[in-house]
Amino acid sequence: MTSTTNNPAHHRQLGDHTWQADAVCQSTEYNPVDPEIFFPEPDETAKIATAKTLCGQCPVRRTCLDAALETGDTDGIRGGLTEEERRPLHEKIAHRLDYSRVNDTINGRDVHLTKAERRAVVYAALRHGVSEQRLAWLLKITEEHAQKLYRETRRALRNRDLNQTANTPSPPLRGGDRLGRDDFGTAA
Helix, strand or coil: CCCEECCCCCCCECCCCHHHHHCCCCCCCCCCCCHHHHCCCCCCHHHHHHHHHHHHCCCCHHHHHHHHHHHCCCCCCECCECHHHHHHHHHHHHHCEEHHHHHHHHCCCCECCCHHHHHHHHHHHHHCCCCHHHHHHHHCCCHHHHHHHHHHHHHHHHHHHHHHHHCCCCCCCCCCCCCCHHHCCCCC
16 A cells, blocks of 8 residues: 655646646747657667656646546656656555545545545545535535445444454453353342
């Protein structure tokens, strides 16, 4: 499982591509950039080094990497990483649990969530008393689905509490393994 984070961040909203205007790789009149630099062959080390140098100066490098991972983009250099360097991250993305994304979603931002983050949103919403209607709006699901998610989460929490109670060790018996008359309470 990937590491869990809780640092403040500004996450890209679903469908938001405005960050690309701030990317160093965008060619302008005053900064001509050859896009082919970001799609080198594996043995073109000079192109790779040049692209990584540009990415290292980019103010939206993290957003670019997140966008590549969230959309499954495996081509070219994105976020300062080559295709081969991103491959393990692509494999782990489904297990990402970033609480800043969960908090952003609870606060009404429309950010990309993994399955683990969606489960965390449901748990946090239940814990904070968020209505089923609001949860449905936050996750872009039907109210019936939100009700189902709340039922499943309540059941999971109840079962967790029951398992914790069942796993609590019982007090040691007096006098060995046999119970005596004093081990039982009196009935009223």
